[in-house]
Amino acid sequence: MIEPLDQLTARLAARFPGADVTLLQNPGASAQHSLVLGNGIARAIAEFLRDDGALKLDYCSNVSGVDWPDKVIVETTKASTPDPAGGPDKVTEVKTERVQPGYLEAVYHLFSVELRHGPLVIRTRTRNRSDQVTLPSFTPVWRSAEFQEREVFDLFGVVFAGHPDLRRILMWDGFKDHPMRKDYVEPEDNEWEPTPHGDLLAKVKKPDPAPSSPSPPEGAKP
């Protein structure tokens, strides 16, 4: 069995003083908690996780990308003012909106083949989703992360610093988008279905923008 994560977090804090390691609780039934590593120290911690005698996490089975878009959080605060006439308190609700900035995340599932335990889930997070999308690569620590980090780079746009061969792996090199991001817009291609539903139904119901405009030339991409 792998040691409890709070114990491991304390051990990491003792081994790497001042390191940015957060224990992220999973409130779900699986209770698969994880460690969020700061980008500066993540590489050193990864090497420690691989080499430490009690852990020996020698196998990285899975690298996942997660896109967390900007999230609008509405907070409702209730304020009660006493009624001067002596009736029940008057309750007013104040709603405040704040935007939680989004980020991209790489999730690694680590196992130990030698000690037969796992998984330990570690995460690294980018600063934002647009220009500061660099994360440390774990390919020098676990070779099996190479193709999967390339996939995360391809589909999410996370740049892994220190990756030996960071190229797109599924889409072609000239491709500009990152299709697994939540805000990816797929190219328009005039799909027709006998029973439209979802987005296509909304498109079908939308009236033509300008009925008098000339039709596009044959084969032109709309």
Next chain:
Amino acid sequence: MDMTPAQAITDEEREELRRHGILLTSIEELYNWGRSHSVWPLQFGLACCAIEMIAASMARFDIARFGSEVFRPSPRQADLLIVSGTVTKKMAPQVVRLWNQMAEPKYCIAMGACAISGGPFKRGYNVLKGIDRFIPVDIYIPGCPPRPEALLHGLVELQKKISGQAISGPDAPRHLRKDLACEFPVPEFGEHDLDPPHNPTVWQPPEVPKGDSPA
């Protein structure tokens, strides 16, 4: 002499002659008979439909009964392209290039839901919504994947189609006419999609019906 053998005598008379050991036929019939019973497919698989295609070629289903057992490893020697499986956008130029490298007369079978329309992956960012956007398809075989019997049925339908082709005149197939192109443009990788996303001479996008209640 204004007569062709098919018109000059009736089928009954021809059958009568055949009973006496005299075979009477036309060049067109002989030519199409030979072609339709030796359709050599390209040894080319894309996804799980290819497994069914392989099964059709083995002893239990035995595609050799229909003269198509010679799967050629080179497009230069093949007559039939069986698009057996999902065509990803990254693979589509290679499929069109293989089609261009095949010598005429050549035929194309779109096998399975993916090759016809993209199938279950239709809404994916990476899947071509049907190979008929780039090359002309002769036979569509629905199924996910189609059983080997369905592929054999498609092959028999293709044989019927070949047998019915005229060897001259305006109804002649592509390879016997000079005004039709036998080569199709290979799409290039664009920044967001294939460029062009379809071949307008082969496929036009259907009109999306507008209105409140699509029929």
